[in-house]
Amino acid sequence: MAGLKAVILGAGMIADIHRRSALLGGAQLVGVMASTPARSRAVAHDWNTLALESLDELLALQPDVVHVCSPNGLHQQQVTAALAAGAHVICEKPMAIDARGAEQMLVQAREAGRIATVPFVYRFHPLVRELRARAQAGDFGPWQLLHGSYLQDWMLSPLASNWRVDAKAGGPSRAFADIGSHWCDLMEFITGERITSVCAATTITVAQRPVSGAGSFAGVGSGHLQKVETEDAACVMFRTQSGVLGSVNVSQVSAGRKNRLWFEFDGQLRSAVFDQEQPETAWLGGVTSSETLHRDPSVGAADARRLSTLPAGHAQGYAHCFEHFVADTYRAIAGEEVDGLPTFVDGLRSAHIVSAVVESARSGAWVEVADTFQETYV
Numbered sequence: 245m246a247g248l249k250a251v252i253l254g255a256g257m258i259a260d261i262h263r264r265s266a267l268l269g270g271a272q273l274v275g276v277m278a279s280t281p282a283r284s285r286a287v288a289h290d291w292n293t294l295a296l297e298s299l300d301e302l303l304a305l306q307p308d309v310v311h312v313c314s315p316n317g318l319h320q321q322q323v324t325a326a327l328a329a330g331a332h333v334i335c336e337k338p339m340a341i342d343a344r345g346a347e348q349m350l351v352q353a354r355e356a357g358r359i360a361t362v363p364f365v366y367r368f369h370p371l372v373r374e375l376r377a378r379a380q381a382g383d384f385g386p387w388q389l390l391h392g393s394y395l396q397d398w399m400l401s402p403l404a405s406n407w408r409v410d411a412k413a414g415g416p417s418r419a420f421a422d423i424g425s426h427w428c429d430l431m432e433f434i435t436g437e438r439i440t441s442v443c444a445a446t447t448i449t450v451a452q453r454p455v456s457g458a459g460s461f462a463g464v465g466s467g468h469l470q471k472v473e474t475e476d477a478a479c480v481m482f483r484t485q486s487g488v489l490g491s492v493n494v495s496q497v498s499a500g501r502k503n504r505l506w507f508e509f510d511g512q513l514r515s516a517v518f519d520q521e522q523p524e525t526a527w528l529g530g531v532t533s534s535e536t537l538h539r540d541p542s543v544g545a546a547d548a549r550r551l552s553t554l555p556a557g558h559a560q561g562y563a564h565c566f567e568h569f570v571a572d573t574y575r576a577i578a579g580e581e582v583d584g585l586p587t588f589v590d591g592l593r594s595a596h597i598v599s600a601v602v603e604s605a606r607s608g609a610w611v612e613v614a615d616t617f618q619e620t621y622v
Contacts, residue, residue, distance in 0.1 A: 254313030384511025392507030418474030
């Protein structure tokens with residue numbers, strides 16, 4: 245939607261991706277607020293926009309949409325301010341540091357009548373939409389096993405640090421809330437299954453990290469060491485509402501794995517495999533033969549073709565997913581019906597799964613995933 249006035253709260257790696265996607269979506273960037281006034285002024289200079297010194301300035305700016313890209317512990321306060329200013333909201337995940345905060349944010353967005361979305365952007369790979377369409381058509385048959393992993397290595401060094409290490413800033417879960425949430429959202433989005441219970445174990449492989457961290461994927465931190473309270477890796481088993489068993493391994497300390505979200509969904513008739521680092525192909529397994537499915541805008545499901553904006557053989561990737569997500573959010577703001585757009589409902593759903601994983605890792609027991617939303621919850 246052209247002509248939207250956008251503000252970005254946050255100035256790190258993901259904020260810059262939001263900025264690029266907003267501009268490509270036709271928005272005008274009218275302000276940015278970073279961690280300090282000095283940082284805000286520096287980023288505003290680089291981005292050719294206005295530096296905000298406080299959330300109070302949102303009321304005067306009257307933006308159409310606010311992109312919340314700050315540390316998790318700030319999300320709820322900033323979303324509340326954005327909604328109070330009359331803006332629609334895109335809020336990074338996790339929405340809040342706990343499910344209660346996420347539910348309060350959903351209530352606020354609904355009461356304000358604003359579009360509120362969460363960037364589960366891997367939904368926007370064309371082949372993800374193709375696999376979803378085939379699953380809905382029954383091509384895979386009843387699901388037998390749902391498994392996979394999401395592996396990174398950017399926290400492998402004992403000197404690596406980030407605000408996510410601090411539970412007060414990032415919440416009680418790091419690796420699972422940050423990337424495991426993506427895997428679970430994608431699994432439920434494609435298969436139609438919903439996780440009802442989890443059995444989880446987590447590990448902290450680096451006991452202490454520097455207090456002052458670099459940005460995400462940006463190298464080592466500095467300063468004296470602090471105790472690490474959030475997990476470096478997690479192993480999660482789960483059951484779905486229809487009784488399907490599944491598992492996912494999540495790690496930010498797997499050497500050589502940069503951003504490998506991988507899954508295999510095994511059905512009675514066929515299996516599907518996808519690796520988001522190789523998003524131009526998916527593998528379809530059968531008993532008598534298997535095939536490699538290639539992204540191609542001329543074939544396949546309508547939604548997959550819509551998101552396939554380059555000719556076959558011209559690789560699309562993560563940035564294109566983000567651009568499509570923001571563009572679809574802007575279309576929803578314009579009043580269009582948009583299929584597959586991840587909203588605060590999905591963000592709350594993710595928060596409930598994260599909460600269950602944290603509780604299971606603490607107790608060592610299977611934990612039920614909350615799956616209710618009460619309008620009166622405050």
